[in-house]
Amino acid sequence: MSPEEHRAIVDDFCDFMGGQTRPFIRRIEKEMYAASEALDFEKAARLRDDLGAMERALEKQAVVLGDGADADVIALAEDPLEVAVQVFYVRGGRIRGQRGWVADRVDEGGTPELVEDFLLQLYAGDADTIPREILVPALPPDLATFEQLLGDLRGSRVAIRVPQRGDKKTLQETVARNALQALALHKTRRASDLTTRNRALEEIQTALELDEVPLRIECYDVSNLQGTEVVASMVVFEDGLARKSEYRRFVIKGVDGQNDVASMHEVITRRFRRLLDEQARSETVEGEGGPMLVDPETGRPRKFAYAPGLVVVDGGPPQVAAAQRALDELGIDDIPVCGLAKRLEEVWLPGQEDPVILARSSEGLYLLQRVRDEAHRFAITHHRSRRSKTMVESLLDDVPGLGEVRRKTLLKHFGSLKKLREASVEEIATVPGIGTRTATAIKEAVAVNATKAGPRVSVNTATGEIEES
Numbered sequence: 001m002s003p004e005e006h007r008a009i010v011d012d013f014c015d016f017m018g019g020q021t022r023p024f025i026r027r028i029e030k031e032m033y034a035a036s037e038a039l040d041f042e043k044a045a046r047l048r049d050d051l052g053a054m055e056r057a058l059e060k061q062a063v064v065l066g067d068g069a070d071a072d073v074i075a076l077a078e079d080p081l082e083v084a085v086q087v088f089y090v091r092g093g094r095i096r097g098q099r100g101w102v103a104d105r106v107d108e109g110g111t112p113e114l115v116e117d118f119l120l121q122l123y124a125g126d127a128d129t130i131p132r133e134i135l136v137p138a139l140p141p142d143l144a145t146f147e148q149l150l151g152d153l154r155g156s157r158v159a160i161r162v163p164q165r166g167d168k169k170t171l172q173e174t175v176a177r178n179a180l181q182a183l184a185l186h187k188t189r190r191a192s193d194l195t196t197r198n199r200a201l202e203e204i205q206t207a208l209e210l211d212e213v214p215l216r217i218e219c220y221d222v223s224n225l226q227g228t229e230v231v232a233s234m235v236v237f238e239d240g241l242a243r244k245s246e247y248r249r250f251v252i253k254g255v256d257g258q259n260d261v262a263s264m265h266e267v268i269t270r271r272f273r274r275l276l277d278e279q280a281r282s283e284t285v286e287g288e289g290g291p292m293l294v295d296p297e298t299g300r301p302r303k304f305a306y307a308p309g310l311v312v313v314d315g316g317p318p319q320v321a322a323a324q325r326a327l328d329e330l331g332i333d334d335i336p337v338c339g340l341a342k343r344l345e346e347v348w349l350p351g352q353e354d355p356v357i358l359a360r361s362s363e364g365l366y367l368l369q370r371v372r373d374e375a376h377r378f379a380i381t382h383h384r385s386r387r388s389k390t391m392v393e394s395l396l397d398d399v400p401g402l403g404e405v406r407r408k409t410l411l412k413h414f415g416s417l418k419k420l421r422e423a424s425v426e427e428i429a430t431v432p433g434i435g436t437r438t439a440t441a442i443k444e445a446v447a448v449n450a451t452k453a454g455p456r457v458s459v460n461t462a463t464g465e466i467e468e469s
């Protein structure tokens with residue numbers, strides 16, 4: 001085979017993989033018919049088989065854009081430290097390729113600024129890859145300049161758009177799901193790597209000037225909805241991994257209204273008073289993993305009797321000061337405290353005027369963020385559960401013949417107000433102690449309240465807080 005013949009084969013392959021399939025298929029068909037007319041049936045059969053294989057390959061590449069467009073579809077999945085990028089390359093309406101990666105965030109810019117950065121990375125200096133249309137999750141700040149720049153590189157007009165409806169919107173939603181899955185997988189792999197976890201703990205020790213590596217970290221978060229049903233969470237990480245069996249929930253009892261600082265003081269006080277009580281009432285025995293504190297009467301391990309190597313609170317100087325004050329009042333002076341403030345991801349220490357700044361690429365900051373986010377999630381889950389139970393009970397207060405015991409039985413059976421509203425009278429009547437007449441009254445009570453306009457509750461995905469509007 002000559003170099004020219006080899007070059008022609010390579011060019012054909014590149015054209016085919018690049019989406020220019022119709023001219024290639026037509027040429028194969030012409031060669032097949034020409035071979036047949038020349039009575040070269042062996043060559044004609046080989047070309048026929050090649051043509052069939054190519055058509056079967058094309059059938060697997062479903063048409064995703066009905067207008068046969070050439071477009072790159074870009075989606076992002078973000079968190080405060082990292083961003084996952086996914087790109088689908090569509091040529092002739094079919095997906096011809098895909099690319100994805102996870103990058104560290106290097107500034108405080110939003111999605112438009114991220115789109116701007118990644119457009120430059122993707123297309124600067126590579127004019128051959130620029131399509132006629134680029135679909136993005138948000139327009140870059142200077143759209144006209146970018147379209148002109150890419151158009152000049154390509155040699156023809158380039159449109160950058162955010163799809164609003166139809167096939168293009170559906171496709172970008174698919175790409176966005178891929179980005180979310182890629183980010184979640186990346187975070188899981190990163191968290192499960194032993195070397196990375198050890199480095200994270202060592203970075204925290206160095207940054208906070210701790211005497212020892214914080215092998216056990218406890219994080220506390222307070223969640224409330226305009227002062228109602230205030231709850232708090234405690235999550236535990238040991239050796240950089242979540243220890244979910246050690247998680248605890250608290251209902252704030254001694255604070256009126258919305259006061260995160262006072263609520264944090266109460267939570268820390270209750271947890272560490274319990275620590276002192278259990279340490280005083282426990283005895284030490286040797287277990288498989290070393291010394292264990294156990295109940296002298298039952299022999300069971302004491303879960304609250306282990307002191308953390310670091311207490312992390314969600315918030316800035318006020319929350320940190322409240323936590324430190326609670327420990328001081330209990331006479332505990334060997335447990336360090338820090339706070340992780342939202343948005344800027346600043347780490348605050350008691351009595352310090354300036355925060356500790358960890359590099360955004362720091363594994364230590366990444367671990368603190370994971371601990372904080374897990375505390376958010378756990379607190380919100382508890383808050384929603386209590387709010388749902390309270391709403392059900394208040395709606396049913398005026399139903400005749402429905403006392404406290406039956407209300408609790410009803411709530412346990414259906415689990416939530418939404419499921420109770422969706423249930424029929426016959427389904428409600430199947431609950432023990434609930435007859436048809438009472439079931440009808442219950443159905444009417446929840447139906448009437450469902451029509452009343454109430455506050456709209458949502459979750460702020462940036463901070464994890466429950467908001468009402």
